[in-house]
Amino acid sequence: MAVEDKHISYRIYLVAVFIFLMAIAIVVKLTNIQWVEGDHYRKLAKQRTVRNFVIPANKGNIYSADGSLLATSIPNYEIRFDSKAPKTETFEEFVKPLSDSLATVLDKSSSYFENELRKARANNNRYYLIARKLSYTDYMKIKSFPLFNKGAFKGGIIIEQETVREHPIGKIAERTIGYDRIDPATGVEVGKGIEWAFKSYLNGKDGKILKQKIAKGQWKPIRDVNEVDPQDGYDVISTIDVFIQDIAHHALLKQLQDYQADHGCVVVMETATGHVKAISNLGRAKDSSYYETTNYAIAESHEPGSTFKLVDLMAILEDKVADTSKVYDSHGGVVKYYGRSVRDSHQGGYGKISLARGFELSSNTVMVQAVYDNYKNNPKKFVDHIRSFGLNKTLGLHFKGEGRAYIPYPGEKGWSGISLPWMAMGYEVSVTPMQTLTLYNAVANNGVMVKPQFVSEIKEWNKTIKKFDVEVLNPKVCSPETLKKVRAVLQNVVKKGTGSKLYSKDFSMAGKTGTVQMNYGGKAGKSALYYASSFVGYFPADHPKYSCIVVVHKPNTAKNNYYGADVAGPVFKRIAQKIFTDAPSTNKVKQLDYKIPKQENSYNNYTVLVNKKHKGIPNLKGMPGMDAVALLENLDLKVKIIGTGKVKKQSIQPGQNIVKNTTIVLELS
Template identity: 90%
Template sequence: MAVDDKHISYRIYLVAVFIFLMAIAIVVKLTNIQWVEGDYYRKLAKQRTVRNFVIPANKGNIYSADGSLLATSIPNYEIRFDAKAPKTETFEKYVKQLSDSLETVLDRPSGYYEKELRKARANKNRYYLIARNLSYTEYVKIKGFPLFNLGAFKGGIIVEQETVRKHPIGKIAERTIGYDRIDPATGVEVGKGIEWAFKNYLNGKDGKILKQKIAKGQWKPIRDVNEVDPIDGYDVISTIDVFIQDIAHHALLKQLEDYEADHGCVVVMETQTGHVKAISNLGRAEDGSYYETTNYAIAESQEPGSTFKLVDLMAILEDKVADTSKVYDSQGGVVKYYGKSVRDSHHGGYGKVSLARGFELSSNTVMVQAVYENYKNNPSKFVNHIKSWGLNKTLGLHFKGEGRPYIPQPGDKHWSGTTLPWMAFGYNVSVTPMQTLAFYNSVANDGVMVKPQFVSEIKEWNKTIKKFDVEVINPRVCSPETLKKVRAVLQNVVKKGTGSKLYSKDFSMAGKTGTAQVNYGGKEGKSALYYASSFVGYFPADHPKYSCIVVVHKPNTARNNYYGADVAGPVFKRIAQKIFTDAPSTNKIKQLDSKIAKQEVSYEKYEKEANKKLSQIPDLKGMPGMDAIALLENLGLKVKVNGMGKVKNQSIQAGTSISKNTTIVLELS
């Protein structure tokens, strides 16, 4: 028995020692947690229950040149209710008033809201949804309702805010206005257009708000004020004119629909400044409708066709190797180089014509002969002209994705015997519509090539933060003599050349048609051959204010009408016509001070009669009606008038004594 008791005592001692050691370990661990690793665990606990949330700053607005809103940030608000926050007496005091107030703004009766609020209170719901997608005005109104006006802690109101980007003019110019966002699938920043290019100005600086984690993984603001208030972005003033943009968009859309084309673009630019007043890029959807897709005007670099012939003419005239009057034989509409044929679109050619006439008729054979004859021994001289005009490099626009031009160089692996003649009618080279427009605009702008601009300034309210001045790419693309001849020929293209269908006696235009075969080589992996129709030029021809390019890809050839003058030209004409017939006149009235003899005689007669101290009715016959009325009313008479013009008869004869307030009737011729 004694031995058993002894064993039991050992066990008790062993358990006691174990418990003692455990206690020591616990004390050590607690001490370690409290004093050694305390800061780490306190920080970890805080991170899991208290966190800073980003408050996105409101983006700046994008405005058109005429002050219309193109893009803006609209705040959306969500109101929730922490039903545990208010004290019982406070809740009971204001719940009915709050319910009545909610009925005035939201779409449910007061009884519904009182029932739901009490239910949330009973269930200790700390995140009950009151309303979402509220405007700022609605949010401010609800925030001022009874109970909610006591704030987050006493009134239980929880406010969530998000910002939504809206384009008030809809899909028009959407690709140019653009977007800047994070792709939710990849987490990569993506963007297009002005929104992306000027994001550093538009985005502003985000704020921060501290929130605490509550039940069901929900987060509630800790205090009414933000940790860091967001700073709104600056406003961007674009060069887009909504009036011209609307004209350009619908003119292009109509033509794409009529010709069932694949896609197209149009750009209208202010000649002297390079300000892009309108840009539209429309592609065809599967259902046949058209919408803003790729920014073709900036991104699509392709062989331009005959619009490139301006390069030929300007180079030849600058080098004085031929004049516009030099005659070339179109040789029946076919010339051959290294076994390959260059053909005119007109079967049989144009006979013998001058260089100027060949350009006006867009003769491939004439322009190719002119270039090849003068540059075959030194093609670098011709190519160097192209390089001096900047057509071998991008324009350096703010937008990403600008298409890169391609101009072959003598000695390159792709250079061959046919390269130079093919370049002469717009093949073996590649440029974007915007690059072509900049070149033609230099002709309209007295030889000064300017960079296309989409934004004129950055503003904070009425304060200008940054202004974008006119940027000159090339101060003189050619001599004044060359410029004069080139402008005359471009005007004749519309008057009596390939663009003659566009001619109007009401407003002058100048430009060049173009019809290019795309994928004429039938390269594997690409679509079959199709046509791209274009027209580029400026208006008015004598004093250019706007330049414009129109490109339409893959018009339906079933109509056997795919030429630039027929497909793209009408869009150009429609834009010019609408601008000059619908826009308010800004012409100044000249010679305001010049005198008109008949008016002077009439005025002298009135002055003579008016200055008399009359006691009798004067002879008014032949006096303008308005003068007669003024004269008689100054004499104290009442006047009635029949007809318009000059006084023919008067009811009271001349010489009759004047009697105040007497009525006299005048009959006007």
Template identity: 85%
Template structure:
């Protein structure tokens, strides 16, 4: 019996020691958690229940050169309700007036909202959805409703904001204004436009707001104020002119549709400044429609064909190895180099003609002979001219995805015996339409080559942050003597050359046609197609604008794919529409002269108009851009949703205008 008692005592001691050790371990662990690792666990707990969320800054607007809105950020708001936040007395006191207010703005019965809000409170719903996609004006109204005006903690209102980018003029120039796109074939990001290139100015700085986790992965703001307020981005003033852009876009679109072409581009540039006034890039979709896809004018480098012959003429005249009057035999329209034939588009050739006439008629045989005969012993000299013209390197535009030119050089792997003659009529080389335009623009600009420019200014409201001045790439692309001859020949191309169908005695234009066979590899299918182009400037005597049009893969079943017939009419329509439709400007002398009768009449009107209160006008049916201009002149801030004409306005017609008030327009 004593032995059994002794064994029991040992067991009790053993258990006691074990419990004591466990207690010590627990105390040690708790001490470690509390004091040694306490900061870590407190930080971890806070991260899981309280977190900083980013408040995206509003992007700056993008404006056209004439002040039209091209891209803007529209804030959308989502309102939710934390039904557990309000005290019972406040909830019961304000539920009916809150429901009445919600019923008015969202067009539902007050009883519906009373039932929904009570159900949310009974279910302890801390994230009940009130409304989505509210405009700023509606958000402010809802925030001021009974109960909600007590704030997040007392009133239970939860506000979520997102920013949506809108293009008020629709798809026109959307590719240049900017959006993100991955080329489906190459997987490469293709030129993102102004939005991407100037994002450091447009994006602003994001803010922060502290939120607490409530339930089911939902978060609500801890306080009404932000931890860090977002700073809006600057506005970007582009060089685009909406009037010219509209003309260029629709002229190109019509021609693509008429010729069932695969894609095309058009660019209009102001001669002296290099400002791009219009750019359109349209590609055919599977349903036969055309839309802005790839920035072909900037990104697509390909063999230009006959528009490259200006390089031949300018190099030859600069080196004085031949003159415009030098005669060449077109050899029946066929001439061979290393067993490969160079042919004229005109069967039988043109007989014996001058170099100038060969250029005007775009004779391949004449231009190739002129280059090959004079540079075959020193092809590097000819290639160096191309480099001096700046055609061997990208223009250095702000846009991502600018196409890279290809200019063979003696000694390169791609150089061969036919490289020189083939380069003479625009093959074995590759340049972008924008490069070709910059080169021709230098002829129009008295020999000064300027960099194409898409943005003129960065602004914060009316304050200029940065100006972009005209950049000169080459101050003298050739001698004045060469320039004079080249301009005369380019004028004759339209008067009596391949582009004679474009000639108008009342409106002189100058330029060069081009028709090239282009290799393509689309969706794994290789082949050849025609690319028709025209590049030049207008008016020919005093150039104001230069322009290039390129149409890829016109339907050859129509038996017409030449640059003069496919691309030329687009150029002509743009040139003539700009100068016939644009409002005329008359110079008025003695602007400082005051007429007493007019001054008295104006002062009387000014006094009378100031007596009357300013009222909100009825804007329904008015074009969006006109409405914006009218409202801003009245001192109002304007927010726009959609494109087209005004169908709804947040401030009703006849209301008095409050200082710094904001009006929201919904466009059809």
């Protein structure tokens, strides 16, 4: 028995020692937490219960050149209620007036709000939702309501704000105005257009607000004021003109619909400055509607076709290897190089015609012969001209995704015997529509090549922060002699060449048609081939103010009218005509000093009557009504008119004495 008691005592001592050691360990741990790691744990606790939240800055607005709003940030507000914040007597005093006030703004009754507010207080709800997606006006109203006007701590109002980006003109030019956002699927920043390119100006600087974690994982502001106030972004003034943009968008849309085309683009640029006044990029959806998809004008690099022949003509004239009058034989519309045929679109060719006429008619055989015959022994000289025009490199626009040009060079990979003749007719090269337009714009701008611009300045209210001046890419693309001849030929393309359907005696245009057969994407097989139709030029032809390019991909070929003049040309004409007729500065009034005898006689008779000292009421019969009114009012008489035209009858007969302020009735024919 004594032995057993001894074993029990031993186990008790062992347990006691263990408990003692555990107690020491706990004391050591608590001491360590309190004194050694105390700061770390206090900081961690604060991080989990108190946190700085970002207050996004309002983005700056994007405006058009004429002051229209293209993109703006609209704040949306969410109002919540901390039901435990107000004292009981304060809550009871103001709950009814608050409910009445909320009913005037929100679409619910006063009794509903009173019941909900009381229920929230009974349930200790510290984050009760009052309303969301409020406008700034409604937010300010609610903020001033009874109880809420006492602030977050005394009144319990909790304000959440988010910013929504809106485009007031809708989908028009959406890809150019663009966006800058985080892709929710990948978390990667994505952006397009002006919104992305100028985000450093538009975004501003975010602010901070300190919030404390409350029940149910919700956060409540600790103070009524922000830790750091957000700084709004600057405004961006674009070069887009909403009026011209609307014209271009709908002109392109109509043609795409008429031809059931796959996609297309149009750009209108101010000749002297390079300011892009309109840009539209429309692609076909599955339901056959069209919307802004890819920025084709900037991103899509492809073979340009006959619009590239301007390069041929400029190089030939600049090197003086041939003149516009030199005659070439079209050889029945077919010439061969290295076993490959170059064909004219006109069956049988054009016979023997001059170089200028070959350009006007877009003859492949003539233009290819002119280039090949003069540069076959030194193709580098021809390609160097292309490079001098800047067509071998990007324009360096602010936007992401600018299409890369491709110009083969002799001796490098991709060059072959047929490269030179194929380049002469716009194949085996790749440029974007914007690059092509920039070259034609240089011709219109007296040889000065300017960089296309989409933004003119950055502003903070009325203060200019940064101004984007005209950027010259090449001060002289060719000699004045070459320029004069090229401009004459481009004008003749519209007057009597492939663009003759577009000619109008009322306003002048110059440009070049283009039709290229494409195998887009490199797909094999004849079914993959399709046409791209284009027209590029400027207007008015004599004193160019605007240049413009239109490209339409994969028009319906059922009617066999897929040529540039038929598909793209009418869009160009519609834009030019609308701008021309609505811009008085482009109209010239002639013979201002021309006198119309009938008007002169009427004016002289009226002058005699006015200057004559009347002893009585004048005889007004046969006088135009407006002249009679002016005459009688000068005699201090009141006039009542019946009808329109000339005076047929007057209520006071001629010769009667004039009594001031008397009313005379005139009956007009």
